Amino acid sequence: xxxxxxxxxxxxxxxxxxxxxxxxxxxxxxxxxxxxxxxxxxxxxxxxxxxxxxxxxxxxxxxxxxxxxxxxxxxxxxxxxxxxxxxxxxxxxxxxxxxxxxxxxxxxxxxxxxxxxxxxxxxxxxxxxxxxxxxxxxxxxxxxxxxxxxxxxxxxxxxxxxxxxxxxxxxxxxxxxxxxxxxxxxxxxxxxxxxxxxxxxxxxxxxxxxxxxxxxxxxxxxxxxxxxxxxxxxxxxxxxxxxxxxxxxxxxxxxxxxxxxxxxxxxxxxxxxxxxxxxxxxxxxxxxxxxxxxxxxxxxxxxxxxxxxxxxxxxxxxxxxxxxxxxxxxxxxxxxxxxxxxxxxxxxxxxxxxxxxxxxxxxxxxxxxxxxxxxxxxxxxxxxxxxxxxxxxxxxxxxxxxxxxxxxxxxxxxxxxxxxxxxxxxxxxxxxxxxx
Amino acid sequence: xxxxxxxxxxxxxxxxxxxxxxxxxxxxxxxxxxxxxxxxxxxxxxxxxxxxxxxxxxxxxxxxxxxxxxxxxxxxxxxxxxxxxxxxxxxxxxxxxxxxxxxxxxxxxxxxxxxxxxxxxxxxxxxxxxxxxxxxxxxxxxxxxxxxxxxxxxxxxxxxxxxxxxxxxxxxxxxxxxxxxxxxxxxxxxxxxxxxxxxxxxxxxxxxxxxxxxxxxxxxxxxxxxxxxxxxxxxxxxxxxxxxxxxxxxxxxxxxxxxxxxxxxxxxxxxxxxxxxxxx
Numbered sequence: 209x210x211x212x213x214x215x216x217x218x219x220x221x222x223x224x225x226x227x228x229x230x231x232x233x234x235x236x237x238x239x240x241x242x243x244x245x246x247x248x249x250x251x252x253x254x255x256x257x258x259x260x261x262x263x264x265x266x267x268x269x270x271x272x273x274x275x276x277x278x279x280x281x282x283x284x285x286x287x288x289x290x291x292x293x294x295x296x297x298x299x300x301x302x303x304x305x306x307x308x309x310x311x312x313x314x315x316x317x318x319x320x321x322x323x324x325x326x327x328x329x330x331x332x333x334x335x336x337x338x339x340x341x342x343x344x345x346x347x348x349x350x351x352x353x354x355x356x357x358x359x360x361x362x363x364x365x366x367x368x369x370x371x372x373x374x375x376x377x378x379x380x381x382x383x384x385x386x387x388x389x390x391x392x393x394x395x396x397x398x399x400x401x402x403x404x405x406x407x408x409x410x411x412x413x414x415x416x417x418x419x420x421x422x423x424x425x426x427x428x429x430x431x432x433x434x435x436x437x438x439x440x441x442x443x444x445x446x447x448x449x450x451x452x453x454x455x456x457x458x459x460x461x462x463x464x465x466x467x468x469x470x471x472x473x474x475x476x477x478x479x480x481x482x483x484x485x486x487x488x489x490x491x492x493x494x495x496x497x498x499x500x501x502x503x504x505x506x507x508x509x510x511x512x513x514x515x516x517x518x519x520x521x522x523x524x525x526x527x528x529x530x531x532x533x534x535x536x537x538x539x540x541x542x543x544x545x546x547x548x549x550x551x552x553x554x555x556x557x558x559x560x561x562x563x564x565x566x567x568x569x570x571x572x573x574x575x576x577x578x579x580x581x582x583x584x585x586x587x588x589x590x591x592x593x594x595x596x597x598x599x600x601x602x603x604x605x606x607x608x609x610x611x612x613x614x615x616x617x618x619x620x621x622x623x624x625x626x627x628x629x630x631x632x633x634x635x636x637x638x639x640x641x642x643x644x
Numbered sequence: 645x646x647x648x649x650x651x652x653x654x655x656x657x658x659x660x661x662x663x664x665x666x667x668x669x670x671x672x673x674x675x676x677x678x679x680x681x682x683x684x685x686x687x688x689x690x691x692x693x694x695x696x697x698x699x700x701x702x703x704x705x706x707x708x709x710x711x712x713x714x715x716x717x718x719x720x721x722x723x724x725x726x727x728x729x730x731x732x733x734x735x736x737x738x739x740x741x742x743x744x745x746x747x748x749x750x751x752x753x754x755x756x757x758x759x760x761x762x763x764x765x766x767x768x769x770x771x772x773x774x775x776x777x778x779x780x781x782x783x784x785x786x787x788x789x790x791x792x793x794x795x796x797x798x799x800x801x802x803x804x805x806x807x808x809x810x811x812x813x814x815x816x817x818x819x820x821x822x823x824x825x826x827x828x829x830x831x832x833x834x835x836x837x838x839x840x841x842x843x844x845x846x847x848x849x850x851x852x853x854x855x856x857x858x859x860x861x862x863x864x865x866x867x868x869x870x871x872x873x874x875x876x877x878x879x880x881x882x883x884x885x886x887x888x889x890x891x892x893x894x895x896x897x898x899x900x901x902x903x904x905x906x907x908x909x910x911x912x913x914x915x916x917x918x919x920x921x922x923x924x
Contacts, residue, residue: 508772509755509762512748516756519745526700526739527826528731528760634749638791638803 222280226273233268237261312633315586323492327485336481340488340556342596344549347495349576349588350502351545356574357583358511359538360518362419365406365426366573369399369543371433371565373550378446378560379439388452388555392548399547400540402429407539411532414521426570433562445561451483452490452555459483487556494552498545499585505541507635514538515635572596579620581627590628594620652713653678653830653862654735659698659708668694669705670886676830676879678715681856681863683873685897686883687906692866693740695883696834699864700737701727715829715860732760734829738819738836740866746808750799750818753807754790757825762786793821797851813844820851830862831855837869845869849876874898882906 241264244255323343327336348370355363376395380386386394410421433440440446451459457470461478470486471478505511513534516524521531554560576595580587598616602609620628654676661669669691676682684692697703699710699722710722712735720733731737745753755762765782766772772779794800797817802810807818816836823831836852837845853876855861867873873880873894880897882890884906890897897903 504773505769508769509759509766510769510772512752512756513759513763515748515752516745516759519747520743522702523739523743523745524756525702525727526731526737526743527757527822528728528736529756530726530728632747634752634804636749636751636755636787638751638787638794 222273222276225276226269229272230265230269234261234265237264312586319586319589320496327488333481333484336484336488338597338600340484340491342592343488343491343495344553345573345576345592345596346589347491347498347549348546348573349580349592350495350498350585351542351549352573353542353577353580353583353585353588354502354514354545355538355542356577358506358518359514359535359542361535361538362415363422363539363542364419364567364570364574365422365424365429366542366546367565367567367569368406368426368429369402369546370550370553370569371429371562372399372402372543373547374554374560374564375433375440375446375550376547377551377554378449381450381554382446382448385450388450388551392551395551396544396547399550400544403539403541403543404536406543407536411535423567423570426565426567430562430565433565441561443562445559445563446554447559449554449558449560451558452487452552454486459486487552491549491552491556494548498548501545502585510534510537512635575617579617579627581630583632584627584629587627587629650677650679652676653715654699654713654864655709655711656695656699657709657711659695659705659710661694661698661703661705661708668886669698672708672883672886672888674881674888674891676862676864678713678862679856679860680878681852681865681876683865683867683877683880684883685867685873685880689885690883691886692883693834694886696737696832696864696866698723699730700735700832701725701730712830731826734827735832736823736826736828736830737832738823738834740834740838742812742815742819744807744815744818744822746806748807749804750794750807750810751787751790751803753818753822754793754825755786757822758786758789758827761827789825793824796824796854797821798847813840816840816844817848817851824855824859824861828861830864832864834866835868836865837867837872840869842871845871848872852876 238261241260242257244257246253246255323339326339331339348366352363352366355361355366373395376398377388377391380391380394381388406422406425410418413421434443436442453459453467454470456467457473458464458467459470459482461469461471463469463472469478470482506515513524513529514537516527516529517531517534517538524531524534553564557564572595576588576591579595580589580591594616599609599613602612605612624630652675656675657673659669659672660667672691672695674682674684684695686692694703698705698708701722705723708723712720712722712730712733714720714734718733720730722730722733722735725733745756748756762772762782763769766779790803791800794803797820799810799814799818799821802814807815810818816839820831820833820836823833833852837848840848849872852863852865852872856863865873865877875894877894880890880892880894881888882897882900882903889906890900890903892900
């Protein structure tokens with residue numbers, strides 16, 4: 209295709225390009241789709257499905273060819289359309305007649321109100337459970353946002369602190385019989401200490417080097433949990449973790465050792481839904497506290513120091529900021545929120561095992577922060593709903609669930625490479641002329 | 645200048661630093677006096693920025709002693725201190741290649757510079773988190789300081805602009821404002837006039853003179869722009885290949901044959917430049 213005739217389309221080049229894409233698709237599809245395990249009464253047999261590989265290659269060829277064709281023919285119109293579409297979300301949250309602060313405030317209040325009334329909208333137990341799961345990830349995303357979004361320290365082992373929090377509560381509860389409300393701050397404190405323990409050796413590292421060390425740290429914690437059998441129960445995990453109580457009222461059908469149950473106290477019939485809703489509100493409050501804390505500390509000297517460290521560590525040093533303290537505080541505070549979330553997770557599940565704390569969890573939490581727009585609190589909520597919610601909604605697609613999920617991720621990153629909401633609100637406005 | 649000699653604010657003695665086989669600074673000794681503007685000049689690669697990096701703790705010298713005499717009477721041996729402690733002691737620098745916090749607003753840049761004082765006022769975030777009156781007062785004072793230095797550097801209208809989106813000359817001035825917000829006793833500026841046009845250089849001269857005269861802050865300056873160096877410096881030290889080749893007032897330096905020979909090499913042009921005090 210020559211530059212002077214942009215309208216003419218070179219079909220041979222398009223076909224070659226689509227052919228290359230189809231080849232890659234076929235290579236990928238061969239191990240992924242080419243084999244099928246068939247478990248029947250006679251035992252397990254392996255079926256080879258070469259036709260499926262061909263189908264996949266054909267679909268990719270046609271898709272790539274038509275995509276490129278459309279792009280070359282209507283490229284300019286399409287990109288204009290895409291940018292209009294891309295701006296729609298930002299405009300939705302910042303229409304011209306409202307200041308960005310106001311719209312964000314309104315959006316936040318609307319989200320909180322929606323979350324508050326959700327259990328009374330006729331939502332079934334399953335949906336509340338999913339919402340609870342999403343809120344756990346919102347809280348983890350907000351916690352990791354302090355480390356990654358504000359301080360700019362790429363942490364791939366965040367799940368380690370989540371695990372420390374969960375196991376702290378599980379062990380303290382099963383061996384010493386301490387209640388959830390006593391263990392919650394302890395779990396946060398312990399996770400914070402682990403954050404500092406990780407922080408010390410990585411003080412000099414940045415970017416990809418830091419990512420690798422934190423990844424290793426996450427794996428070390430998981431290996432310790434698997435192998436320290438007498439304390440952590442090894443691969444079998446810990447069972448029979450006590451459920452949190454509602455101001456001393458137990459969320460159980462029958463009271464244990466002389467306590468009172470929630471249902472008895474309010475003189476209502478017991479229903480397991482009560483516990484599900486209680487847990488939902490509990491994580492809702494914990495997550496809101498995380499958000500409140502982050503919003504407030506961002507405007508304090510330490511919060512500004514985190515962001516300055518992300519921007520330029522050498523300049524920080526030249527202004528008298530101690531980078532060691534700034535980094536360690538970010539690691540410690542970020543980790544303690546994971547600790548709180550972890551102890552809630554243990555209390556909700558009743559059972560924990562190392563399988564809940566694999567690297568993929570860290571990756572998902574990091575993806576939530578990045579997709580949300582690195583530092584945007586509301587963006588993280590949207591990203592958590594998408595990343596945790598989407599795989600649930602795609603359940604009908606059976607084995608293609610993760611393919612659809614991956615495609616959705618790619619589309620979002622093409623559409624908004626800077627994250628869903630990437631606008632950074634300054635921590636103070638002095639006014640006096642040109643705005644940001 | 646008064647008849648009694650001004651006390652030294654910075655004493656550099658026998659400073660030597662080697663990078664592998666390269667002797668970057670060779671037995672450099674000089675003094676910067678309190679209340680004066682002291683300039684370090686010399687051709688590219690003479691070791692000026694390296695000397696700065698030693699003074700502000702970014703490099704550790706192999707040999708030498710650098711004593712900073714705080715106006716309050718305390719003395720600090722800079723070669724033994726971390727960079728951030730040197731800044732806290734009162735030696736604050738700017739950078740040859742501007743180092744702002746680009747994604748933060750102009751006002752936020754100046755708030756970060758006041759971190760040490762504000763962090764103390766916030767009692768390690770406790771008082772700040774609870775928004776106690778003592779912290780709120782400290783914060784208001786910090787805002788006033790931000791407004792003052794923005795006005796002094798002509799950036800008052802840009803308080804809420806992102807630092808990274810400012811034009812080049814404004815970024816240079818913002819870096820000076822930021823350094824001033826960190827409460828220095830000795831302000832070290834690494835080529836503050838680089839890339840400025842003549843009228844901006846003139847404004848810079850006035851700003852630096854004001855910092856010296858009204859705020860009584862000593863300045864140590866690296867500069868290539870002769871219109872800045874010759875007009876505002878009280879004292880000039882000339883470096884060549886890591887060694888001090890001349891010291892004196894601008895008038896003495898202007899007529900020093902060693903400087904004319906060493907500086908930039910081309911005798912006639914440089915003589916002309918040094919004599920006229922204009923940049924090429």
